[in-house]
Amino acid sequence: MSFVVHNTLTRRKEPFQPLEPGVVRMYNCGPTVYGRAHIGNFRAYIFADTLRRWLEVKGYEVRQVMNITDVGHLLDDADEGEDKVEAQAKKEGRDPWEISRHWTRLFMEDIQKLGIQPALVYPKASEHIPEMVEMIEGLLAKGCAYQSGEDVYFEVARFPRYGRLSGNTVEELDAGARIEVREEKRHPADFALWKSDARHLMKWKTRFGEHGFPGWHIECSAMARKHLGDRIDIHTGGEDNVFPHHECEIAQTECFTGAPFSTYWMHTKFLQVDGGKMSKRLGNCHSIDDVVAKGYEARVLRFCLLRGQYRTPLNFTWAIMDESKSVLENLDDLAARLRRAMTGHGAAASAESGLEDVEQCQAEFEAAMDDDLNTPRAIAALMGLRSAVLAERLGVSAAAAANQFLVHVADKALGCIRVEEESLDAEVERAIAARQDARKRQDFQESDRIRDALLEKGIVLEDTPKGVVWRRK
Ligand SMILES: [Zn+2]
Numbered sequence: 001m002s003f004v005v006h007n008t009l010t011r012r013k014e015p016f017q018p019l020e021p022g023v024v025r026m027y028n029c030g031p032t033v034y035g036r037a038h039i040g041n042f043r044a045y046i047f048a049d050t051l052r053r054w055l056e057v058k059g060y061e062v063r064q065v066m067n068i069t070d071v072g073h074l075l076d077d078a079d080e081g082e083d084k085v086e087a088q089a090k091k092e093g094r095d096p097w098e099i100s101r102h103w104t105r106l107f108m109e110d111i112q113k114l115g116i117q118p119a120l121v122y123p124k125a126s127e128h129i130p131e132m133v134e135m136i137e138g139l140l141a142k143g144c145a146y147q148s149g150e151d152v153y154f155e156v157a158r159f160p161r162y163g164r165l166s167g168n169t170v171e172e173l174d175a176g177a178r179i180e181v182r183e184e185k186r187h188p189a190d191f192a193l194w195k196s197d198a199r200h201l202m203k204w205k206t207r208f209g210e211h212g213f214p215g216w217h218i219e220c221s222a223m224a225r226k227h228l229g230d231r232i233d234i235h236t237g238g239e240d241n242v243f244p245h246h247e248c249e250i251a252q253t254e255c256f257t258g259a260p261f262s263t264y265w266m267h268t269k270f271l272q273v274d275g276g277k278m279s280k281r282l283g284n285c286h287s288i289d290d291v292v293a294k295g296y297e298a299r300v301l302r303f304c305l306l307r308g309q310y311r312t313p314l315n316f317t318w319a320i321m322d323e324s325k326s327v328l329e330n331l332d333d334l335a336a337r338l339r340r341a342m343t344g345h346g347a348a349a350s351a352e353s354g355l356e357d358v359e360q361c362q363a364e365f366e367a368a369m370d371d372d373l374n375t376p377r378a379i380a381a382l383m384g385l386r387s388a389v390l391a392e393r394l395g396v397s398a399a400a401a402a403n404q405f406l407v408h409v410a411d412k413a414l415g416c417i418r419v420e421e422e423s424l425d426a427e428v429e430r431a432i433a434a435r436q437d438a439r440k441r442q443d444f445q446e447s448d449r450i451r452d453a454l455l456e457k458g459i460v461l462e463d464t465p466k467g468v469v470w471r472r473k
Contacts, residue, residue, distance in 0.1 A: 003058060005234075006311055006372045008242060008265040009165055013372055018233045019263065023061050025228040026052065027262070029220060029237035029245065030066040030122065032073040033103035034088040037110055038285040039301065039316060040271040040278050044238040046302055047268045047310040047373070049116040051236070053413045054369050064119040065227045068107075070100035071126045071202045072195075073216040079192045083213070086201055096201050100126075110288045113298035115415040121227055125219040129204050132214045132222040135256050136193045137207075144255040148184035150196030150209030156189045159251040165265060166243035191248050193218045217248035224261075225253065235262035239269055271305070272315045286316075296321055299416040303328045306375040306414060327379070332418040333471050334386040335406055341399035346392050346469050354394035358402040361385040365410055375414070382410060392466070428459055432468050435461075 003016040018024050028048040031037055037045075045066075052062045075081030082090075089096035104124075112118075136152055139145035144158045156162045156170055163169050173189035192215040194208050203211045214222075224232060230253075237246060246265060253261040270277075273284040291301050304324035308314030341347040348354060361384050368377035385402055388394055394402060411417040431450055438446035451461055458473045 003370045004372055005264055008267050019231055024055050025232040026062060026064045026234040027224040027228060027232055028066040029241050030068050031107050032069040032084050033100045034084045036287045037107055038287055043271045043305050044268045045111060045116055046305050048236045057409055057412050065121055066119045067220055067223050068104050068122050068124045070124050072214045072219055113288055114302045115299055123223040123227060128223050131226045132218050133206050135222050138256050145193055151192060152194040152208055153185055153190040154193055154252060155186060157187055159255055162251050165250055166247045168243055217245055218252055221249045221253045230257040231259055232262045234264045236266045239267045242267055268310045269313055274317055275315055300325045300328055303416045309374050309376055330386060331382060334389060335417055335419045337389045338399050338403040341394055342396060342403055344396055345467060347399055348393055348395040351395040351397040354388055354398035357388040357393060358398050362405045369413060428470055
């Protein structure tokens, strides 16, 4: 079945078709490294990772690039205010390079904890200045940009499609309601490709002037082009990236290359916390550390965020985290029961029994993921499989097929279920055998001791007509 994705550019769902058969070139707007990433940021990164995982399940080779913005992202997304990294450096009395290195390291640790697979490359803006200058010079040569003092601006009037992604029009922007009118700009919507500021600490000498640094938008255009080529298949980001960031990226890249930049633009909706906006003032910009300090594994956060489809509003509360934890544990339990059913424990008498249940679950799961990554519907499909296992409707072959699907399709995509065979299994099986021996000897004191010892490890034993089965508490 074909994979359908929602394209912000066309405002509809479209069948996914890469430029080169079998290969997907994907660019994800990454973090600006001046502070700890919070759960809202992770919604976008977990989405990008799940998208990549699903494309890989479908057999594509995914070339994924996520940038690290370490310079040029100003406090106001539209060219104004202090550089975010430098402002933080000043606040802490530290070097901006040290600030960006520090937060980049923590970001990498955080995404690893969330089961986010490493991208092909994490390019840093500060390490791609020549590529940016090359594009800016090309835009100047084509007459799409102009120099004003030591600054260089992109002239939006030279790109008639400006506004197509966000729905903004140049006329509306003309009012300058959002963007402060600067006299060195020909039009208030013109945006900076290169800015000069002698006080800026991270700066480069170029033909435009002595003390310059890049605009945030040109960074992504240049890094995407360097690592993926002039044209890419998918560009992702949070909904706040649509304007001005992605609108400006499209204008620059397409003026420079003369070709469409990205075929699909995919954006995640904001995450709400406790029913409202996240804000530092409310103290609800939770980090991974906050999640772990509350006693949750990081994978529970990943699962919690996947329980909402990426384009629908999602609310985060600790109560929802609790609920997510118990649903995820049910899926862990499904995996454990399938492994045991494969060996005949808790399995139906006929090996083939329940194969239709497995096929139906797999079809529902895949149809949901193929429908613009409808993760909540995909998760619901797995619950159907759990009912079949709990009712012991699956035979040995069906359990093996279900396990294969759970490990290589479902969890390959979701990335948070405990599907791996663990050494604990063998240990628990040995203890169960010892307890059975004790019971045969009518040594109930010993059999209770073994049961209690397992319970302390979080393992619950259940005596069933088909023998003893265990699950995590
Ligand atoms: Zn970007």
